[in-house]
Amino acid sequence: QVLLQESGPGLVKPSQTLSLTCTVSGGSISSGSFYWSWIRQSAERGLEWIGRLYTGGITSYSPSLKSRVSMSVDTSKNQFSLELKSLTAADTAVYYCARGDWGYFDHWGQGALVTVSS
């Protein structure tokens, strides 16, 4: 059973950069044909796909967040990461990491609440 676990700060100041890491267990992040995504959820915006990463570090990002997002992978630790720059209160949300394929996400982390506030 593949398990995903998000980790990172729960509180970040406006204008700063959010860094989150997703640790994958029960399967190798570099095997298979799955994509590894970040998704966030807030009351205001609902569920929002942020970006995805594929084996070899190939990435694609939501057009609405592309200018502020970057994702990376560390296969030696079976982890992938998210960086979101220039935070505002609108970025306050629960951030999920997830495994998926075209248009679906079959394994999710438990979620990490991130609050943007001074």
Next chain:
Amino acid sequence: QSALTQPASVSGSPGQSITISCTGSSSDVGAYNHVSWYQQHPGKAPKLIIYDVNKWPSGVSNRFSGSKSGNTASLTISGLQAEDEADYYCCSYAGSRVFGVFGGGTKLTV
């Protein structure tokens, strides 16, 4: 504003069937057979219950079924049970630039 449109709420009695609609466009739902549905209980992560319009992940009850016509996808839950009370979200592939666009969610009351 969510890319896909779902009703805010639906309700049904135990044993009944309900259907939740998910309306997109010719760029997402209408263009690809990659629609998925998720069940989310309070405080929990979403759980995949349908993918590729009408396929079940391992371990998901066949009381959940999916379909699609044109730009609208639908989730039907038959034989409603109390534990089905949750929020339900649809999601569609929308091309290589937008891996997944979600609906705004539907609260099911049983």
